[in-house]
Amino acid sequence: xxxxxxxxxxxxxxxxxxxxxxxxxxxxxxxxxxxxxxxxxxxxxxxxxxxxxxxxxxxxxxxxxxxxxxxxxxxxxxxxxxxxxxxxxxxxxxxxxxxxxxxxxxxxxxxxxxx
Amino acid sequence: xxxxxxxxxxxxxxxxxxxxxxxxxxxxxxxxxxxxxxxxxxxxxxxxxxxxxxxxxxxxxxxxxxxxxxxxxxxxxxxxxxxxxxxxxxxxxxxxxxxxxxxxxxxxxxx
Numbered sequence: 347x348x349x350x351x352x353x354x355x356x357x358x359x360x361x362x363x364x365x366x367x368x369x370x371x372x373x374x375x376x377x378x379x380x381x382x383x384x385x386x387x388x389x390x391x392x393x394x395x396x397x398x399x400x401x402x403x404x405x406x407x408x409x410x411x412x413x414x415x416x417x418x419x420x421x422x423x424x425x426x427x428x429x430x431x432x433x434x435x436x437x438x439x440x441x442x443x444x445x446x447x448x449x450x451x452x453x454x455x456x457x458x459x460x461x
Numbered sequence: 462x463x464x465x466x467x468x469x470x471x472x473x474x475x476x477x478x479x480x481x482x483x484x485x486x487x488x489x490x491x492x493x494x495x496x497x498x499x500x501x502x503x504x505x506x507x508x509x510x511x512x513x514x515x516x517x518x519x520x521x522x523x524x525x526x527x528x529x530x531x532x533x534x535x536x537x538x539x540x541x542x543x544x545x546x547x548x549x550x551x552x553x554x555x556x557x558x559x560x561x562x563x564x565x566x567x568x569x570x571x572x
Contacts, residue, residue: 377557379559379560381559381560387564388548388562388563388564388565389504389548389550389560389562390562391559391560391561394557394558394559396557401557402557402558402559404559435501437503437504439560447509448491448492448509448552448558449494449506449509450494450506450560451506452496452503452504452505453503454502454503455502455503
């Protein structure tokens with residue numbers, strides 16, 4: 347069964363450093379998302395992406411964040427200058443277009459720790 | 462604005478039935494999802510309700526009442542592996558809409 351994959355599974359970085367989190371969505375999917383989950387808290391939406399542009403972004407997704415689909419398969423989240431509070435699990439999700447079905451399928455996540 | 466409420470924790474016995482409730486207040490509501498999340502893992506899709514009524518899928522069923530802003534997830538014949546967090550999430554009727562999650566209900570299944 348097709349699945350969303352993410353790399354790396356874990357990333358440790360120093361405050362102020364740039365990180366790039368990578369995702370390969372399910373191959374025939376058209377809509378892509380990034381969510382994050384701080385330890386012990388709820389899953390929060392960051393950004394959605396369709397047709398090579400951002401569809402919607404949350405208040406969390408400030409100028410330090412950017413997304414890119416550099417080729418036909420990868421979808422990346424970049425954090426330009428990490429802060430301690432960026433430590434979280436980052437999930438990529440994707441969905442296809444099958445009429446009314448909006449089901450999003452999540453990747454296994456990247457656990458980011460900022461020291 | 463959006464507000465999603467579900468109980469923080471529940472405990473149930475192996476083999477029993479448990480119902481996890483979710484209430485929501487969402488402008489432009491479109492549909493409601495239930496996801497299962499084991500500790501340290503990704504949410505995995507369980508069910509999707511857009512119309513009123515009950516959707517049954519094996520041991521899991523999900524119900525939606527749009528007029529009441531209410532849903533529940535029903536788990537039958539509980540197994541130890543069902544111990545996990547169950548996340549209620551809603552979408553709005555606005556194109557490429559994101560999921561808005563509740564805080565999740567941590568279910569513990571005991572022998």
